[in-house]
Every structure is written in structure tokens, then in C-alpha cells.
Amino acid sequence: MKFIKFWGIKSEIRTIGIDDGPFEPHKRGKVLLVGAVFRGGHWLDGVLSTYAEVDGTDATERVIEMVNRSRHRGQLRVVMTGGMTFGGFNVIDIKEIFEKTGLPVIAISRKRPDMAKIKRALKHLPNWRERLSILKKAGRLYPVSTKQKAAKIFMQIAGIRQSDAEKIVRITSTRSLIPEPLRVAHLIATGVIRGESTRGA
């Protein structure tokens, strides 16, 4: 299967937005991953969590486990992630998440990722070639406009057509430039680790 076909996208579509919490960079340790399960762009239906290693290589596996073991799995239609890396450079393989959960994946970035900079940073880490190849495998970066007269955001996709992904990103971006499940996952992950949430994602 190359992509999931959507026959019309409901405003109440169930999605999960996954983001990481703050962590001490370049140090062995775990980073909190939070999944916010949403009904459309309005209602939080559930919260999932797991941990991955800072600069490790287990984020893909942790995300897959977290989604597949959830009692919300049956209702979910799409996975959205806050970027392509969690806990520093623990790269997530969106194609693998699609294959192993059966759910299309949309990785969202507020800014266009600076691949040259990422490549330089990656080179300090073990398995850097593999990490880089996972990032490259994620394919094209599509700009998406979620609000009129506002900056575009960027997405990479797996298992979904560009037009369907754009619709889902727009439907769920109710309160800010980014999809509500990602905005809320970010608030939760930063609020629980730091004591108070920070804006942005």
C-alpha cells in the first residue's frame, strides 16, 4: 500500500499530534513524548505518553508502540508529529510509522528545516549516515498555508496524498498556525517537565 485514500475528510476527524518535551541536550537521558488525541481541531479525547533516548535511535519504535497500544487506535486516522526528530537527533522514520501503524503520517515544521545545518550536527553522532538517510527518505517538504496572510508552515508526508494532508492540516489548525493536536502536545510536554508550558512548537 502506497497511501491511504480519504473519501472526504470530516471536520471531526480523529488525529494524534506527537511532540517531545524539553531535555538536557547532548547528555544521556530520556525525553518525554506526548501524544494528544483530538477530535477535529477542538476536542482533546485522550493523552498518551512514552519516553525516548536523547540523541538515540528509538523514537520511531516508541511512537509506533505508543500509537498501536492505545485504546484510541481504532478511531485514529492520521498521526502528526512535531518535526522529524525528537530528543535532539532521535530521527523518526515517518514511512516506517506509516507501515507499522497503518496510519498516514504528517510531520510538521514551523520553519523550513536547514538540512546543511542538520547534517553538520548529525555527524557528531553514531550512525549518522543512517539517521541522515531516514531524514532524506521522508521526501519532499511541502509548504502549507493554514491562515490567510500568515507565514506558511511545512510538512513531510507518508502514506497520504499531498492534497488530503493539506486538508487535514488546515481543518485541525483551529487556534494557531499549527494543528491543534501538535500545539496541545507541546503545551503538555513542556508544562509537565518545566512546571509551566512554553509557546511555539
Next chain:
Amino acid sequence: MKFIKFWGIKSEIRTIGIDDGPFEPHKRGKVLLVGAVFRGGHWLDGVLSTYAEVDGTDATERVIEMVNRSRHRGQLRVVMTGGMTFGGFNVIDIKEIFEKTGLPVIAISRKRPDMAKIKRALKHLPNWRERLSILKKAGRLYPVSTKQKAAKIFMQIAGIRQSDAEKIVRITSTRSLIPEPLRVAHLIATGVIRGESTRGA
């Protein structure tokens, strides 16, 4: 000051709902407290967190600190809590929270608390007379109907008139029988500690 007067309650009123996470009962340890800052009954504006001792006596102080240090403090109009105790029998003093934050407090319970049962349980703990007197000081339990043809919920209040508290509880109970800030604080606290949130509050 005996209570805060509300001159009209806006649908976008800023409230914080505070609930505790799961914990191992009757064992020394900490319990996670989560505060969900809401705009009306729809939008999560921020997440706060702190820890209190299981069966300890510090919950009141931890709640006051968490609210007062928040950058949302200036916008907040009301504090709502999931019941009168966190982490077992760490009793919260809603009158003291009102006095030290300047914000009215509404403690919400889904069911009418069984005071005889609570009293029996309290007697196994140090300072039980003081804990009981804090609970009693919270005063009358008011039933509130948040949805037609559904069970009533219960509130105890400090620093606010019954009619204003009822309005705020109804305005913020958009998605379930209980105010949305409390529903979401519960989802976050259980989701982060257990890996997946549980329903109810």
C-alpha cells in the same frame, strides 16, 4: 474580602482546572498535580504542573505556588479543583487558596462526598483533626446541573457567590458533565503518568 464580585461572566473567562495524577496509595511518594489553563470551555492556553506528597499536608501550598508563579496569573479569574483532596488525603484548603492567590476557588466532585467514610480514612493519618477541620471549613456542598437530564455534580466554593460559581461551572462544561479545564487536567495527569489517559475525574 469575603468574595470577588463578578460583573457579568464572559464566555471566554480564563480559568485553571487542577487535578492530580495516579499514585501508589498509602506509600510515601509524590503525586503529580496538573493545572490546565483555559479560555472559556474550549481553548487550552497553558499547562502547569507541580508535585505534592501522597497523604501529605502540602497540597494547598503547592497549588498556591503553582498559580502565583504562572505567567497566566494576571488573566486568571477562577481556580477549579478536582475535589478537596489530592494524592490520597492531602487536603486542600480552598479558603486559603482564595486568600493567597486572590482568586475564587470552586472544588468540583462528580459524586456527593461520603463524609463518614472520609472521616474514618482520615483517622489513620497524622494531623487528622486538622485535615478534617479544613474539609469542614470548606462549607456547604452545592449540587449543580451542567447538562439537562444528566446527573448533577457538586461544588464547594470560596471567595465567590453561589450564582457566579454556577454560571462559571456551566459555561466551562462544554464537552462533558464537568468543566473542561478539569476534564483536560485529568487526561493530562493520567496520560503522562500511566502512558494513556483514563476517563472520568
